[in-house]
Amino acid sequence: MAEKLLNWDEVLIGGAIKDPGNSKQYETGSWRVERPVWNQDTCIQCMFCWVYCPDSSIKVDENGKMTGIDYTFCKGCGICVEQCPTKPKSLKMILEAESKGKTEEELRKEVFSSEK
Amino acid sequence: MGKKVALTGNEAAAHAIRQINPDVIAAFPITPSTPIPQTVAQFIADGEMDTELVTVESEHSAMSACIGAAAAGGRVMTATSANGYALMWEMLYIASGMRLPIVMAVVARALSSPLNIHGDHSDIMGGRDTGWIQLISENSQEAYDNIIQAVKIAENKNVMTPALVAQDGFNTSHTIEIWELEDDQKVKEFIGEYEPLYPMLNTDEPVTHGAWAPPNWYFEHKISQLKGLLDSKDVVEKVGKEFGETFGRHYGLYEAYKLDDAEYVIVAAGSVCGTTKDIIDGLREDGVKAGLLKIRLFRPFPYEELAETLQSAKAIAVLDRVSPAGAQGGPLFTEIRSALYDTQSRTPVINYTYGLGGRDTQPKHINSVFETLKRIVETGKVEKQFDCLNLRGEWR
Known part of the structure; x- marks a missing residue:
């Protein structure tokens, strides 16, 4: 949690929030039980995942291309995987616990190597 | 020096509201408080007030509309009784939690069942822990005086807490008594201009109201709210004294x-x-x-x-x-x-x-x-x- 936790006599009256956009400080990625893993080799850049993601956690570059997943905010809901239209799917869910200590590239190879 | 009038407790409340001339009133009729919004509606129709009167479909909606209008930055009032007050229940907590200084005239009445429209304190006592300031009036004069004071108490910067002013259903609300109606201008000067803390309509300083507070925030907000409510005690005393100095009728905590x-x-x-x-x-x-x-x-x-x-x-x-x-x-x-x-x-x-x-x-x-x-x-x-x-x- 990046936010500073204020004491009761420091909080703004009535729970009002004066700094807009501060939901960025709320790292919902910590909720994740499962995580999506992306395979750029089969991805057709349809951007369905980007449209459907409820947490704006699909990373996009300046050319409008999908470049991966923002795991700081991704809650692991699995909607992107559900929406992915490629066969086989270019996004798959794995248990968060099984991802510990592995890079994104290692995970991609592990998850998608059995296919193709 | 005010003028002596012979009017009911409901009319006393309506005259106080007329003189306060709030930005918004959202109300739904219920016996025995109906004559309050009814009389106020007449004042507005006659051009004696320029309040925006929102006619809603229930008391839950009345308090919801009051909350929205108060968060926007308006001076907001309403009136209700009994089951109407009970229907406002969850919104009463939201009004006090959001620290919106709404002032409500409550004409205290029995709660069903059995169905009964007459006076008792079942409604206000049921809502005693909703975080509102509660002032109880003995007669029409006090109902009038308390509503005027309640505006100044609720809007105090250290308080910013909604307040209700109760009078007894029928015993006071429908009984014609002789009481003093103060000069419009003098009342206006007494309550002063309302300066909201974080008005939503101020686009120069955007603000979020009614956000969620997870377990690591909620507790602090509720205790901050409690402090505001407790601090109102000194303000009640101070405003009561000022009222006495201005209008000659002195009020304390009791x-x-x-x-x-x-x-x-x-x-x-x-x-x-x-x-x-x-x-x-x-x-x-x-x-x-x-x-x-x-x-x-x-x-x-x-x-x-x-x-x-x-x-x-x-x-x-x-x-x-x-x-x-x-x-x-x-x-x-x-x-x-x-x-x-x-x-x-x-x-x-x-x-x-x-x-x-x-x-x-x-x-x-x-x-x-x-x-x-x-x-x-x-x-x-x-x-x-x-x-x-x-x-x-x-x-x-």
Whole structure:
């Protein structure tokens, strides 16, 4: 949690929030039980995942291309995987616990190597 | 100096609202408070006010609309009674939690069932823990005066808490009394301009209202809210003093009627206090040291001050116009008993429920309470800690 936790006599009256956009400080990625893993080799850049993601956690570059997943905010809901239209799917869910200590590239190879 | 008028308690509330001329009123009619928004609507139609009157489909919507308007930055008022107040329930907590200084006139009435439209305190006492400031009026004059003061109390920067001003259904709301209506301009000057803290309509400083607070924030916000409510006590006293200096009618946290040396004391709130004062005057003529502690500010409950004023008492009867509903006594009783626990005097305190659903409380009933108090002092025994006034059949 990046936010500073204020004491009761420091909080703004009535729970009002004066700094807009501060939901960025709320790292919902910590909720994740499962995580999506992306395979750029089969991805057709349809951007369905980007449209459907409820947490704006699909990373996009300046050319409008999908470049991966923002795991700081991704809650692991699995909607992107559900929406992915490629066969086989270019996004798959794995248990968060099984991802510990592995890079994104290692995970991609592990998850998608059995296919193709 | 105001002018004497002969009008009902509801009209007194409506005139106070006319003079306050809030930005928004959202209200839904319910007996016995209906004449308040009805009279206000007439004032608006006649061009005497420029308030935006929002007619809604329920009291839940009325309070919701009030919350929205108050968050936007408006001075906001409403009125209700009984089941209407009960229907506002969840929104009452939201108004106080968001620290929106909405002022509401409540004409206190019984809650169904059985269906009853007459006066008692079931509604306001049910909502005593909603975080609102609660002022209770004895008569039309107080209903008028309290509504004007409530605006200034609620909007105080240290308080920023909604306030309700109660008067008794029918006993006060529909009874024509002579009271003083102050000059419009003088009232306007007394309450002053409202400066909202974080108005949503101020686009230069964007603000979020009503956001969620997870377990690591909620507790701090609720305690911050509690501080605002508790701080209102001093403001109630200050505004009451200022009101007295401006209009000649002085108000404190409570009213002590012949209480200085009183040995037999009734503690009560609302219109029954008038009858009680009358009885006390008679008893005093006979040399009986009787007195009344009239509750004005019920929330926050000024327990230290009230306990202090009761130190001369040898026996106390607390009158609650609501069923204790399974508690040790009515809400006023439990508060008073608790307040006295930390003081030297551990005076016997008894409790009566009276006036439910508009049941009459006559001089003979108040007399019987003082008779019981005298018997307690003479015998040193409390036979009944709880009893009912003017109930058919003995409570046992």
